[in-house]
Amino acid sequence: MIRLVLADDEAMIRAGVRSILTTDPEIEVVAEAADGREAVDVVLANRPDIALLDIRMPRLDGLAAAEQLRATAPEIAVVMLTTFDEDEYVARALATGAAGFLLKAADPRELIMGVRAVADGAAYLSPRIAQKVIVQFSGGRMSRQETARKELAALTPRELDVLSLVGRGRSNQDIARELFVSEGTVKSHVSAILLRLRLNNRVQAAILAYEAGLIDS
């Protein structure tokens, strides 16, 4: 049996979600809450397997409630429930360690499937959410990384050495010491880098190095 607490400020939504979930005999809605602070209390009192939290709630929103729950009862899986698929929410929810992200517009079967998947220790993302995550994962980072890499291909090996240190925020003097050359040499390299990449200053070069994944730390 999957024990679940449901939190949403709208009673209609709670009723709807509850009626959908209870069509699955494996799922039991053990309690409900109408705002974030109540949700935290109710979840900690009932210790369900899953907490299904609306993002927009009075007093304490779903994300903040999720953070508190993750901190105090990490064994309880948090699933975010929302009308909106805003990038910002998605990123923040995933950062807090939410195990799922469901859209209210979703198919009832999807709701059950998501809850079941999370109960199995997996994670579930509504398709449109998955889309955003993938974009941020690959498109967001990878494509800029690719283009940045291509631009950096125009540089000589030594210039790349210098650039990677510039990207770490080192001064020319530091770089000179680190590479066992004179400061003048470093300046030549930096000038060459800026010229080749058509940049105005070392900060832009540093950002490019960073985007290209030249910097690990």
Added chain:
Amino acid sequence: MIRLVLADDEAMIRAGVRSILTTDPEIEVVAEAADGREAVDVVLANRPDIALLDIRMPRLDGLAAAEQLRATAPEIAVVMLTTFDEDEYVARALATGAAGFLLKAADPRELIMGVRAVADGAAYLSPRIAQKVIVQFSGGRMSRQETARKELAALTPRELDVLSLVGRGRSNQDIARELFVSEGTVKSHVSAILLRLRLNNRVQAAILAYEAGLIDS
């Protein structure tokens, strides 16, 4: 009608997947392929909405096939199908722009749901895959972003204005013009930022701003 090409080296798997998918009247399997190279040819010849590719295939694996398809026919959505949820595969598949990642162990209904979601222009990740993506997403990048955000919380609003421009590689003079203050004012803000964040120069500040997600471009 969703037109789909199915590629897997095992005929049994193809038969199974086909029988599952054709229970949905909206889905039509227009062709099949038994290896990656054949898959690319068949997909390009048939121009389906979706290409469902096994990862492990002879001659050309699913990932390489996906890359070729993304390069030559980006409008065709690629969904990876696999027995394994290896992190490495997941990352590579997402990097190529795959719109879905399904496990063969999945529920038949999930298979249909995933195909439908992808046909709608969304993306679908099997729960165990979603789990891995979330871990890589939050663990890999987000945690640094969180800590960076916390450090930035020590700054005043005005300092954040300045920092975001520093992070874009602007000079103090540029920033002064953009914020309608004197260059001297910008310098003192920058100094305050460096002091508060215990940094040595603006490049490090720029990187921090970048890590905190203060910079969009």
Added chain:
DNA sequence: CGTCCCATCACCCTCTTGGTGGATCACCAG
């Protein structure tokens, strides 16, 4: 062998940065 490119260094000049002190204003607590 000559040519090209890379890496190295030096010198000079200008502009940018970073550090410091100080002014003004708003807010808040005693």
Added chain:
DNA sequence: CTGGTGATCCACCAAGAGGGTGATGGGACG
């Protein structure tokens, strides 16, 4: 009301960075 605190603003000065030119030596390549 008053003193403290912090944010925002500004000017001055020393140090660093950016940009130009030129010069040396060493590989690579035809």
